[in-house]
Amino acid sequence: MKRGLFITIEGPEGAGKTSVIQMLKQGLAEIGQTVTATREPGGISISEQIREVILNKDHTSMDGRTEALLYAAARRQHLVEKIMPALQEGHIVLCDRFIDSSLAYQGYARGLGMKEVYEINQFAIGELMPDLTLLFDVRPEVGLNRIKAHGEREVNRLDLEALSFHEKVREGYLQLAEQFSERISVINAEAEVETVYRESLNRIMAKMNE
Numbered sequence: 001m002k003r004g005l006f007i008t009i010e011g012p013e014g015a016g017k018t019s020v021i022q023m024l025k026q027g028l029a030e031i032g033q034t035v036t037a038t039r040e041p042g043g044i045s046i047s048e049q050i051r052e053v054i055l056n057k058d059h060t061s062m063d064g065r066t067e068a069l070l071y072a073a074a075r076r077q078h079l080v081e082k083i084m085p086a087l088q089e090g091h092i093v094l095c096d097r098f099i100d101s102s103l104a105y106q107g108y109a110r111g112l113g114m115k116e117v118y119e120i121n122q123f124a125i126g127e128l129m130p131d132l133t134l135l136f137d138v139r140p141e142v143g144l145n146r147i148k149a150h151g152e153r154e155v156n157r158l159d160l161e162a163l164s165f166h167e168k169v170r171e172g173y174l175q176l177a178e179q180f181s182e183r184i185s186v187i188n189a190e191a192e193v194e195t196v197y198r199e200s201l202n203r204i205m206a207k208m209n210e
Contacts, residue, residue: 010100103172
């Protein structure tokens, strides 16, 4: 059986990833694709429990390295238990966040160093990198205002960071997009959700046809 396609969706807080992933799952299913949609940190029981620790609003004293290690641990279990089996079965895997989140948030915005955080994560993921990463680019003030306006969305510990932190996250993502332009495709996530969905679907279809 042909290996599936591993697609990650990245972006700052309030980029609209969750909504578009659900639209992509439905759109790809309609053209006969088997899709597994999941998220990080989380996706499976152990990783969801780690998520609760990482994003708990009471854990503001968490050290940056502790945060990076917890993300890597959750990522490893998620990979082994859900992502890799789905890929082996030929699924298209749509994952809300993956290694680039750790590089942008902990490596760049927390100042731990992208190289150092990558090395932690390389131990966790081995050689498995996404086939395609869609980076939903949105200015921090726009993303955070969306979160405030969306009463049903969980407000987590990262949402409470200063605007300057979120600005660094975006800078980190854009640096990654420039460095890994063959893998990371930037999409203007300030556009209407239908536009973001259509552009995302087109880029996934192009990857499928390669």
